[in-house]
Amino acid sequence: MSNVIDIPIIARGRIILPGEGDAVEYKGRGGATFRSADPHKHIHDLVLGNPVLLGDLRDTPTRDIVDFLAEAGKRLRLEDNVHLQESFALALQAGGLAEPILRGVYDDLPRMFDPNGLTALVDSTIGIAYLDGWVPAKEPHANVSLRAVGTRQLHITAGNVPVVAALTIVRAALTKSDVLIKSPSNDPLTANAIARTLIELDAEHPVTRHIAVAYWKGGDEAMESQIVRPSRIDKITAWGGMSSVQHIQKFLSPGIDLTALNPKYSMSMIGKEALESEQVMEEAATGIAVISGFYNQTACANTRIVYVESETDDESLERVIALGRKILAAYQKLPPVISTPAAARNKELDAELDAIALDEDFYHVEGDTLNGGFVVSRFSDRIDFYGQLNNRVVNLVPMPNILDVAQWCDDSTQTVGVYPESLRGRVLDTLSLAGVQRIVPLKGGDPMHIFEDMHRLPPGMPHDGIEPMRRSVRWVIDHRPAEEAAVRLSVAAE
Amino acid sequence: MSISLPADNPAAWTYRRFEDLVSIPREERETLQLEAVRINFARMRGRIPALKKLAERQGVETIDRIEDILPVCFDHRVLKNYPLQIIENRDFPKLTQWLDKLTAHDLTRIDLTGLTTIEEWLGRLEAFGMLVTYSSGTTGKLSFVPRSYDEYGPWKFHFFNVNRVCSGVDAYVTKLPTFFPGYRGGYQTMLKMMSLFNVEMAGGDENYHTLYDTHIPADLMALSGRMQSAEDKGEIGRLGLDPALLEQRKTMLEQGRRRDQDMEMWFARLIQEFKGRRVKIGGTFSDLYRVARSGLDKGLRCEFAPGSILMGGGGMKGYKDAPDDWEDQVKYFFGINKMGNQYGFSECIGNAPMCEAGFFHFPPYSVPILMDQDGKAMPREGVQTGRLVLVDPIPTSYWGGFTSGDEVTMHWEDDCDCGWKGPHAAKTIRRFAEKEGGDDKITCAGSQQAYNEFMEFVAGDA
Numbered sequence: 024m025s026n027v028i029d030i031p032i033i034a035r036g037r038i039i040l041p042g043e044g045d046a047v048e049y050k051g052r053g054g055a056t057f058r059s060a061d062p063h064k065h066i067h068d069l070v071l072g073n074p075v076l077l078g079d080l081r082d083t084p085t086r087d088i089v090d091f092l093a094e095a096g097k098r099l100r101l102e103d104n105v106h107l108q109e110s111f112a113l114a115l116q117a118g119g120l121a122e123p124i125l126r127g128v129y130d131d132l133p134r135m136f137d138p139n140g141l142t143a144l145v146d147s148t149i150g151i152a153y154l155d156g157w158v159p160a161k162e163p164h165a166n167v168s169l170r171a172v173g174t175r176q177l178h179i180t181a182g183n184v185p186v187v188a189a190l191t192i193v194r195a196a197l198t199k200s201d202v203l204i205k206s207p208s209n210d211p212l213t214a215n216a217i218a219r220t221l222i223e224l225d226a227e228h229p230v231t232r233h234i235a236v237a238y239w240k241g242g243d244e245a246m247e248s249q250i251v252r253p254s255r256i257d258k259i260t261a262w263g264g265m266s267s268v269q270h271i272q273k274f275l276s277p278g279i280d281l282t283a284l285n286p287k288y289s290m291s292m293i294g295k296e297a298l299e300s301e302q303v304m305e306e307a308a309t310g311i312a313v314i315s316g317f318y319n320q321t322a323c324a325n326t327r328i329v330y331v332e333s334e335t336d337d338e339s340l341e342r343v344i345a346l347g348r349k350i351l352a353a354y355q356k357l358p359p360v361i362s363t364p365a366a367a368r369n370k371e372l373d374a375e376l377d378a379i380a381l382d383e384d385f386y387h388v389e390g391d392t393l394n395g396g397f398v399v400s401r402f403s404d405r406i407d408f409y410g411q412l413n414n415r416v417v418n419l420v421p422m423p424n425i426l427d428v429a430q431w432c433d434d435s436t437q438t439v440g441v442y443p444e445s446l447r448g449r450v451l452d453t454l455s456l457a458g459v460q461r462i463v464p465l466k467g468g469d470p471m472h473i474f475e476d477m478h479r480l481p482p483g484m485p486h487d488g489i490e491p492m493r494r495s496v497r498w499v500i501d502h503r504p505a506e507e508a509a510v511r512l513s514v515a516a517e
Numbered sequence: 518m519s520i521s522l523p524a525d526n527p528a529a530w531t532y533r534r535f536e537d538l539v540s541i542p543r544e545e546r547e548t549l550q551l552e553a554v555r556i557n558f559a560r561m562r563g564r565i566p567a568l569k570k571l572a573e574r575q576g577v578e579t580i581d582r583i584e585d586i587l588p589v590c591f592d593h594r595v596l597k598n599y600p601l602q603i604i605e606n607r608d609f610p611k612l613t614q615w616l617d618k619l620t621a622h623d624l625t626r627i628d629l630t631g632l633t634t635i636e637e638w639l640g641r642l643e644a645f646g647m648l649v650t651y652s653s654g655t656t657g658k659l660s661f662v663p664r665s666y667d668e669y670g671p672w673k674f675h676f677f678n679v680n681r682v683c684s685g686v687d688a689y690v691t692k693l694p695t696f697f698p699g700y701r702g703g704y705q706t707m708l709k710m711m712s713l714f715n716v717e718m719a720g721g722d723e724n725y726h727t728l729y730d731t732h733i734p735a736d737l738m739a740l741s742g743r744m745q746s747a748e749d750k751g752e753i754g755r756l757g758l759d760p761a762l763l764e765q766r767k768t769m770l771e772q773g774r775r776r777d778q779d780m781e782m783w784f785a786r787l788i789q790e791f792k793g794r795r796v797k798i799g800g801t802f803s804d805l806y807r808v809a810r811s812g813l814d815k816g817l818r819c820e821f822a823p824g825s826i827l828m829g830g831g832g833m834k835g836y837k838d839a840p841d842d843w844e845d846q847v848k849y850f851f852g853i854n855k856m857g858n859q860y861g862f863s864e865c866i867g868n869a870p871m872c873e874a875g876f877f878h879f880p881p882y883s884v885p886i887l888m889d890q891d892g893k894a895m896p897r898e899g900v901q902t903g904r905l906v907l908v909d910p911i912p913t914s915y916w917g918g919f920t921s922g923d924e925v926t927m928h929w930e931d932d933c934d935c936g937w938k939g940p941h942a943a944k945t946i947r948r949f950a951e952k953e954g955g956d957d958k959i960t961c962a963g964s965q966q967a968y969n970e971f972m973e974f975v976a977g978d979a
Contacts (some may be wrong), residue, residue: 370892378594380574381567382618384611385600404602407658 028113030059030211033218033236034068036226049240051208055116062239062246069235070255071175071201079229080173080199085151088196089141091221091230096136098220099189101129106219110185110212117209119183119321121366123359128185128318132217135189140482145197147483148492154199157501166503171496173199174257177250179241179271181262181284182210183321191260192217192234198496200258201233203250211238242270253278258495260284282494284487287323287437288410291315291465292425294446295332298342304349307442310465311346312353313473314440316362316395316415324438324461327412328405330428332446333421335402343419344387347397354395354415357470365414368392372416375408392416405431426450432457437487440465440477460488519545524552527882527910531674535682535870538880539937546939547583547897550884550910555580557910557917558589564621567595568916583908584894587886590906590918595619596864597660604659604739605756609638620663621914622647633759635659635735639704647914650706651735652863657742659735662706662864665914669713672866675880676714683857683870684797684826692720693797693826696787698780698804703732706863719797728783729772737766777807784808788819796821798851799828806843809850819851827856860942864919865909869942872935876928877942884908885940887927888920897940902926904949905942924949 027048032039041047041060051057062069071077080088101107111129115122134140145151149171152158157168178191188204192214195202204214214236221231239246250256251274259271260282275281291314297307315326331346333339354362369392376396380388386406390396395415398406406418422428425446436458441447442465451462463477483492519541522530530538541549558580562572568589572578575588599615602608609632617624627645632638642649646666651659664672681687695715700708711725719725737744740758744766747753753763772779798805805827812818827848840846848854860877861868867883879885887895887903895903905925909917926943933941 370890374592374594378592378598381570381595382598382615384614400600402600402602404600407601 027056027058030057030206030215030238031219032060032062032065032068033215033222033234034065035233035235036222036231037068038219038222039065039068049208049238051113051117051211055113057211057238059238062237065237066246066249069203069237070250071233072255074175074201074257077173077175077199077201077233080201080233083199083229085142085145085154085197085199088199088230089138089145091225091228092136092141092193092196093138095217095221095224096133098224099132099136099217101126101132104216104220106212106216107132110210110216113212114185114210117182119209121319121359121363123363124318124361125185127360131186132189135186135193141193141197143482144193145483145492147481148490149198149496154197154496166505168501168503170499170501171198172499173201174495174497175201175203175255176258176260176495177203177205177256179205179259179261179263180207180210180214182207184318185210185213187262188214189217192221194492194495195234196230198492200495203235203237203256205241206236206238208238244270247271248274251275251279257497258282260491260495280494282489282491284491285435287487288435289314289324289326289438289440290328290330290428290436291326291440291442292428292446292450293329293331293346293442294425294449296443296445298331298333298346303443304346305353306466306468308346308349309353309356309468309470310440310442310473311350311417312357313361313470314438314463314465314477315350315417316354316357317474319362319365320413320415326417326438326440328409328418328420328431330420330422330425332423332425334423335421340387340399340401340421343399343421344389347387347389347399347417347419350397350417351390351395353470361470361474362415364394365392369411369414372408372411372413375406375411376416379406390416403427426453429453429457432459434458434488437461438463442466460485522549522881524549525556527553527557528668528671528913530880530882531671531678531866531911535678535880536937539878539939541881541938543931543938546881550881551580551583553882553910554583554586554884554908558586560913561621561916565916566618567591583884583886583897586908586918587888587892587894587906587920590908590920591864591916592920593660593862593864593922596662597658601658601743604635605743607633607635612638616642616649616661616663619661619915620647620665622665634762635739636703639735648709650704650709650863651738652706653738657738659739663915664912667914668866668912671882671911673714675866675868675882676710677718679859679868679870679880680718680828680857683859684828685855686797686824686826688718692718692724693795694724694726694791695719695797695799696726696784698728698784698800698808700732701727701730704735705732705738708732715799726787728776728780733769734762734765736762737769780804780808781811784812788812788817792820794822795824797826797828798853802829802843802847803839805829805847805851806839809847812850813846818849821852825851825853827851827853829856829858860946862907862919862921862923865907865917866911867907867909871944872933872937872941874934875944876933876935877944878933878935878937879907879940879942881939882909882911884910885927885942887925896929898929900926900928922949923947 029041039060041058045060045064046058047061048056048058098104099107101111107129115125153169153171157170159165160167176195180187180191191204206214218234218236225231247270251271253276256279258280262284263286291311293307297303311329331343333343373392376388379386385401387399392414397417397419399419400406403422405420409418412418432454438461439454439459440463444466465473467473520533520537561568563569572589577589580586603611609629613624613627613629627641632641639649648664648666648669649661651661653659677688702708702712716722716725744753747756844856848856858871859868865883867880869877869879871877886906887901888906889895889903895901905921905923907919924947928941931938
């Protein structure tokens with residue numbers, strides 16, 4: 024394919040298209056060529072050099088911001104939004120997610136802009152009062168007030184799941200912040216499409232006036248040295264951790280706060296009760312199939328390694344292999360909106376699987392990278408290439424003492440699925456100390472129900488163990504003389 | 518008229534002059550190669566358990582066309598498909614049992630009592646008649662080539678032969694004092710070849726000069742990642758390693774930090790001492806360039822006698838970041854206007870010397886096949902770029918068919934300006950990678966690359 028797709032720069036309510044003498048091309052995924060206006064010529068359109076210009080957003084009540092986002096949400100419907108259709112087509116071409124899954128993700132966009140959800144999100148994380156005004160502390164400190172003030176942010180977003188783009192825009196608007204989004208090459212259009220929808224709704228709205236979106240190649244020093252300066256950026260959020268900040272790192276200096284959303288790696292833990300009957304084994308297998316298979320195992324929350332409470336003798340391992348076969352069968356029954364067979368083989372992973380399949384003393388391999396597969400370790404350790412597990416291939420590791428799993432947990436261990444629930448109490452506190460950030464249920468046996476259950480969280484819950492919204496504002500203290508507060512209070516009392 | 522070569526004994530081909538081997542007309546050569554591969558596969562299929570398993574899985578019984586061999590070539594990962602845990606636990610029975618599946622020799626007969634290190638294990642294997650060497654890739658995991666003394670003869674004949682055509686000096690007759698800016702001894706493939714062949718070529722140990730007279734033990738190479746993470750957690754004591762090994766690690770780290778200065782001082786001394794004499798200088802391209810650059814910066818040039826030799830090694834390392842004229846700078850500094858160069862992998866005996874025209878020519882006992890993205894054989898005609906598979910029909914103790922991770926551009930016609938016939942690869946060789954890739958794809962999933970101080974400092978160019 025040699026089609027050229029124009030990706031405009033979005034600059035605070037303006038759309039800058041590539042044009043005569045102002046165009047650069049770059050290679051995208053899936054053989055596409057992208058063309059955009061030269062970002063080097065638009066540095067000043069991308070950054071907000073003067074933070075005081077955030078005054079318009081500061082003076083916009085949160086309620087208005089929520090209403091504006093909610094109005095935009097109504098227009099973020101794939102069926103009638105041409106920008107989203109374009110971004111959808113491109114994401115599909117990039118090949119990260121299968122069509123039904125991607126459609127499900129896009130169909131979910133309006134829900135992310137639901138006014139009740141947005142209000143709860145901002146109120147539970149920061150508190151609307153703190154964003155809209157100064158909030159005095161409790162007596163006897165009422166002379167000290169606190170306000171959450173918006174900042175100038177650079178977001179280097181991940182492209183494997185397009186919700187990241189929506190999440191970034193919502194979080195920035197709700198924190199009354201100015202945001203520059205550096206798009207990833209594997210999803211160059213979603214943030215763009217949302218921003219263009221906002222422009223069509225109201226190009227002069229303060230939210231619209233504080234969103235910029237551009238693509239440049241990570242590591243472009245001319246770009247990054249211009250942007251990443253304490254005079255232009257207060258906060259950086261980097262998805263993908265080191266791989267995305269390794270270039271920018273050299274420009275980091277005190278005054279720029281970095282939130283590195285590290286690459287994450289997730290797993291499941293299965294108690295010995297799950298191997299006791301065919302029926303419970305089925306239920307466990309369905310849970311594992313959902314948590315490892317949703318979004319076709321492209322997300323950080325997807326299980327890649329399954330630790331099973333089991334001895335390592337041949338008879339015990341046969342039960343673990345039986346569980347693997349049930350997982351494989353469960354993949355085939357997942358609804359397409361959750362998971363589908365892979366569009367293409369993963370050749371690197373296939374080569375690894377083929378190599379270890381030659382030696383049955385250590386591993387048992389079944390399945391493939393098209394329909395899903397599993398590797399049973401015949402001893403208590405994960406495979407050496409666990410970092411490459413993808414395409415719905417999991418590694419089942421027998422653990423005589425399930426708590427030994429803690430040795431492999433650290434900050435990169437994000438989500439842990441547990442089954443049965445009776446295992447939870449035995450592992451919860453140890454896993455928390457070991458670095459794990461989220462422990463989710465696998466029970467139920469119904470894929471849609473399990474999927475929804477593990478994703479249904481109250482608004483504003485922590486992300487990767489931290490609270491990104493609270494961290495992305497500046498908490499400013501207005502400390503007045505004590506007697507003035509007394510006067511204020513007495514006035515208020517009258 | 519071309520020479521007569523027996524298809525059922527390709528080891529004997531290595532006894533011939535390289536020039537004669539690359540003079541065989543194409544049709545004759547390809548018929549001979551197919552026959553040799555056919556015979557070797559038929560002989561080895563039932564004798565190497567891992568090959569037998571792969572052949573059964575792929576349903577390959579016989580080889581009728583050379584492409585038929587592709588499905589039964591070992592991916593380079595096969596030589597390291599053991600669980601890292603058995604190295605960490607120094608479980609030598611399991612490690613031996615693993616290696617046993619890759620060789621025709623019966624390793625179950627080896628007495629493994631008293632072994633505590635991988636180095637000792639490799640020594641025990643050698644005493645049994647094996648010649649197992651290892652290499653370590655970017656992950657640090659060791660891959661073992663299960664060669665034995667059965668291949669020693671052809672390996673040596675080939676090595677001397679190829680070095681003669683690269684340098685113009687016959688090492689059987691002319692012994693040149695040799696400098697190598699690296700380690701000495703041990704079982705790392707290049708270092709083992711040094712002990713087996715290069716020292717003899719130089720005329721003995723006293724004529725072979727290395728930067729250090731020790732080497733990094735295989736144990737340190739294999740466990741470096743594990744030791745680093747244990748050290749981070751403050752648990753290095755729990756690994757149960759020999760205190761001597763920990764001490765060695767410290768020494769190696771220190772040595773690694775001073776390596777550049779050591780190398781410059783060492784070369785400076787040799788350059789003075791051997792002024793006006795004929796010498797041979799070997800090393801990785803990056804080391805040779807580093808020495809040359811530092812010398813040139815000080816306004817120095819070497820004054821060795823005419824007929825001295827420069828020999829680059831260590832694969833293509835150092836090619837990437839060097840300036841375009843690095844090779845000229847190296848030649849200018851050493852005062853030697855030809856630099857020998859070879860390409861190959863440790864799994865195959867027949868590496869390819871570079872000709873006058875700048876191409877790597879494969880001897881007939883290294884049968885190249887190119888594979889496309891989908892693993893299909895590419896046409897053996899014209900000029901093609903693909904993933905290199907090499908089939909070596911010589912070994913009788915291990916299977917010689919290997920799929921590499923290298924992308925090469927192969928010229929298939931007998932049209933090289935140098936006059937040598939046979940398939941020849943262009944100088945630029947890259948890692949074979951998926952071609953479809955955005956510039957900087959970012960995802961939230963993945964494991965963090967553990968930063969590995971030890972490998973960084975010490976093993977970079979070993």
